[in-house]
Amino acid sequence: MSLARLGCRASALERTGSLRPQGLPLPASWLLSVVEFGLATPNTYFRIQAAGLALAYMLFNRPGAAACIRAQDLRFTDVALEAQLVDFKMALRTGRERHTFSVPLNGADKADRPMLLVRRVLAAHYAAHRHPAAMLFADPAAPPTQRRFHLAARVTGRWLTRLRELVPLRTPLGGVFQGHSVRSGAASEAYALGVPVAVIAELLGHLSPQTSLQSYIRTRWRASVGSLEVLGRYTPTSSLRL
Numbered sequence: 545m546s547l548a549r550l551g552c553r554a555s556a557l558e559r560t561g562s563l564r565p566q567g568l569p570l571p572a573s574w575l576l577s578v579v580e581f582g583l584a585t586p587n588t589y590f591r592i593q594a595a596g597l598a599l600a601y602m603l604f605n606r607p608g609a610a611a612c613i614r615a616q617d618l619r620f621t622d623v624a625l626e627a628q629l630v631d632f633k634m635a636l637r638t639g640r641e642r643h644t645f646s647v648p649l650n651g652a653d654k655a656d657r658p659m660l661l662v663r664r665v666l667a668a669h670y671a672a673h674r675h676p677a678a679m680l681f682a683d684p685a686a687p688p689t690q691r692r693f694h695l696a697a698r699v700t701g702r703w704l705t706r707l708r709e710l711v712p713l714r715t716p717l718g719g720v721f722q723g724h725s726v727r728s729g730a731a732s733e734a735y736a737l738g739v740p741v742a743v744i745a746e747l748l749g750h751l752s753p754q755t756s757l758q759s760y761i762r763t764r765w766r767a768s769v770g771s772l773e774v775l776g777r778y779t780p781t782s783s784l785r786l
Contacts, residue, residue: 565720570704570729572775573768574713575601575658581711582661588668588684590710593703595665596681597726598658600700601774602647603627604734604747605726611695615669616676617642618662624648625659630694643749648777655773698723724760730775731760736767739778747778 575598582594600610609629617628625647650656669680678691681699701723708721715721731744741761745753748760757763 566718567724567728568716568719568721569732569762569765570601570721570725571768572601572729572733572771572773574711575729575774576770577711578707579657579661581707583657583664590707591661592665592681592684594707595661597700597703597707598774599662600703600726601730602658602777603629603645604730604744604749605700605723606643606747606749610681611679611697611699613680614677615666615674615680618666618680620649620663620666622649625662645747650773650777656777658774700726728760728762731756732762732765733767733771734775734778735761735763736765737771737776737779739775740780743778 578594579598582591582598585591585594596610599613603609606629609627612630613627619626627645627647629643629645647659649659666680669678670676672684674684675688675692678688679693679695682691682693682695684691704721704723704726713721727748731748734744734747735741741753741756744761745751745756748756750756
């Protein structure tokens with residue numbers, strides 16, 4: 545009887561079209577297409593959003609990571625991008641000290657278009673004499689005082705929606721791309737490349753790797769074209785080369 549009731553309920557939901565679509569990981573191949581768009585577009589704000597989404601992906605989209613980065617929170621060295629991230633919990637700032645991250649650059653003989661895009665946006669910020677404490681990925685047309693406000697922690701979801709209109713991305717049957725697709729995409733692509741689960745969990749901000757495996761990593765995910773350029777920087781062999 546229990547199975548019959550569940551079957552009737554599932555059938556009724558399907559007839560009314562109430563089945564929820566499945567959240568899908570965002571493929572690195574599409575992220576690279578967004579990076580190429582950002583490097584080529586003459587629209588400054590589109591370039592900024594493309595760079596913000598690329599950085600969010602490389603930072604495994606920790607809540608508020610790209611949204612609340614000030615220009616002074618990023619610094620390029622010879623081997624890495626150093627970043628300070630505001631601590632967020634449930635999309636709210638906690639007031640705790642910032643997290644620090646080092647995002648390795650690809651080797652000198654390897655392409656690194658995502659970092660090139662972020663570097664250009666950072667350089668343009670200072671070339672326009674914007675304040676170091678201003679949000680790097682805020683609308684440059686906004687008043688200077690407004691650009692000092694933190695953006696919403698989930699603004700990466702809005703970037704994703706807008707950029708999908710400009711850079712087409714086919715949605716598989718029964719699926720949907722949303723804000724969490726950035727996190728699950730980075731985690732699944734990194735796992736497919738052989739990045740240790742413990743490293744992925746740390747990048748996601750999880751205390752337990754089991755949380756990452758249960759909620760974000762698709763263990764059967766196959767690495768997409770371009771994943772090495774975006775996330776290969778975290779593989780053990782890349783670390784050895786650097």
